[in-house]
Amino acid sequence: MPAAQTAWRKASKQFFNERAEELPAQVNVATLCYVSGREQRLWTNPALYRDMMESIREQLKLAKSHSLLEVGCAAGFLASGLAAMVANYTGVDVAAKALAVARTLRIANATFDVGDGTRLPYGDGQFDRVVCYDVFTNFPQFESVAKVLQDMARVCRPGGKIMAGSIPDDAHASEYQKRVLEVTQELENKHGPVETPAPSITFFQRLRRWFTRKVVHVQPNIVCYYFRREDFLQFGRDHGLETQFHDIHRANPYFGYRFNVVYTKPERA
Ligand SMILES: C[S@@+](CC[C@H](N)C(=O)[O-])C[C@H]1O[C@@H](n2cnc3c(N)ncnc32)[C@H](O)[C@@H]1O
Numbered sequence: 444m445p446a447a448q449t450a451w452r453k454a455s456k457q458f459f460n461e462r463a464e465e466l467p468a469q470v471n472v473a474t475l476c477y478v479s480g481r482e483q484r485l486w487t488n489p490a491l492y493r494d495m496m497e498s499i500r501e502q503l504k505l506a507k508s509h510s511l512l513e514v515g516c517a518a519g520f521l522a523s524g525l526a527a528m529v530a531n532y533t534g535v536d537v538a539a540k541a542l543a544v545a546r547t548l549r550i551a552n553a554t555f556d557v558g559d560g561t562r563l564p565y566g567d568g569q570f571d572r573v574v575c576y577d578v579f580t581n582f583p584q585f586e587s588v589a590k591v592l593q594d595m596a597r598v599c600r601p602g603g604k605i606m607a608g609s610i611p612d613d614a615h616a617s618e619y620q621k622r623v624l625e626v627t628q629e630l631e632n633k634h635g636p637v638e639t640p641a642p643s644i645t646f647f648q649r650l651r652r653w654f655t656r657k658v659v660h661v662q663p664n665i666v667c668y669y670f671r672r673e674d675f676l677q678f679g680r681d682h683g684l685e686t687q688f689h690d691i692h693r694a695n696p697y698f699g700y701r702f703n704v705v706y707t708k709p710e711r712a
Pocket residue numbers: 455456459479480481514515516517518520521535536537538541558559560561575576577578591
């Protein structure tokens with residue numbers, strides 16, 4: 444794999460692992476947001492969370508009998524809501540330290556595995572539903588997204604559904620940045636500055652981070668990328684999947700700027 448392609452992967456994994464490492468022993472919704480890179484002044488709002496859960500349930504047609512896989516689950520911010528809607532929930536992520544936090548949630552019907560979305564550690568057709576939400580935002584090109592989608596489709600059963608959720612819409616890229624500034628200003632006015640968890644890492648852990656970065660030459664950061672609906676549509680055509688586009692949930696301040704894609708895998712012929 445070319446160096447530029449591995450650098451962003453390493454930086455992303457390091458970003459989420461480091462955030463998980465910084466958490467105090469007591470985990471709450473705000474700290475889960477912190478690990479996921481979510482704006483905690485927004486996402487600690489239970490009404491907003493419920494609205495998102497309902498839209499995922501409706502668009503993926505989730506049922507109590509289903510097995511559900513979430514790819515890129517981080518510290519389990521979505522897991523607590525999703526697991527309650529299905530028979531069993533599995534979260535998978537490349538960031539082992541974020542998963543260690545997710546396991547402390549002790550969700551009875553949830554398991555969390557370390558794994559890469561491009562080589563999922565599961566058998567063909569193992570899940571009724573597969574979701575990857577707010578993850579592709581950090582992928583710099585559609586080719587990398589497609590590799591994950593392909594393996595999500597493999598582990599989904601015939602007749603099952605696959606969701607790529609909260610995709611920044613390339614058609615609105617220029618207005619999106621303006622919207623981010625507006626939302627940030629609204630949050631500042633309403634809640635004041637964001638409170639980050641008091642760092643719980645030691646001097647030696649910081650020193651190790653500094654040394655590790657020198658070795659791998661990547662800085663941990665996350666960036667927002669935009670995607671064309673047409674690329675998702677073409678992916679569906681190429682892989683024999685029925686494609687549907689949906690709006691993200693209505694209460695989300697980025698409604699109209701992001702979209703969800705739901706693929707349906709054909710029943711066996
Ligand atoms: C922005 S967080 C989103 C977490 C969660 N889905 C949510 O909506 O709150 C993105 C997560 O995707 C994970 N991730 C990125 N690339 C991945 C890959 N190829 N396979 C599995 N997980 C990946 C990151 O480690 C990170 O934990």
